[in-house]
Amino acid sequence: DGGWLTEKQLTPEAKAALETVFKRYATGGKIDKPAMRGLMSCATNMLVQEDNWQVTDLLTKYGDGQAVEQEGFLKYWKNKAVSPNAWLEDELTRLFARVGASLTGQSEEDKLLAQGREWIPRNSPRLAQYRSNEYSYRVAQDKTGFRDFRRYDNLDANIEGSWQQCEVQEVNWEEMTVLVQTRNAGASWSASFRPQREWFPMESPRLAEFETKSLE
16 A cells, blocks of 8 residues: 555545645645646656646546546545555655655655655666756747747746746756746847746746736
């Protein structure tokens, strides 16, 4: 059971950690499709789209098809835990580390992951030369959707309560975050313009397609 269950129920520690995960991704007491996409991307360590079967299955069976409340979210993970699933512990460990949740009796490896650190063998295929696996911003035709972010993408972002036109400066697929910087909306260069920068979760509702919110 990987330490997540006791008598066919989630352990109190695992349940509390999952509640922390839910609060991190929920808006208004529900996790919607865009946020669930980010959650599943983190859990599986892969880029997941909103129409992915895991997202659809969870929202359809445990929610209303568009979003899921906490009770349904916990029920999904409980049912997944009592079924044979070789990847469950890895998925939960990534989610708990992402939101800073901890379980009693964590291994040293789990404690490091919770801090965003990990020991990796030097000959591991997960290591590569710096930026050798980074997407080229020119390969726009390979983008699979708005939130498949690349450097230099244009987008709208809500910064300090105001929607502004921005540009993606950095993309962190490990943390599922993007660094955006405001653009000068004027037609000409201005010495008074001071760009603002902020890191956002990829699934943040404060990000929108370019010129969809900033022109309202």
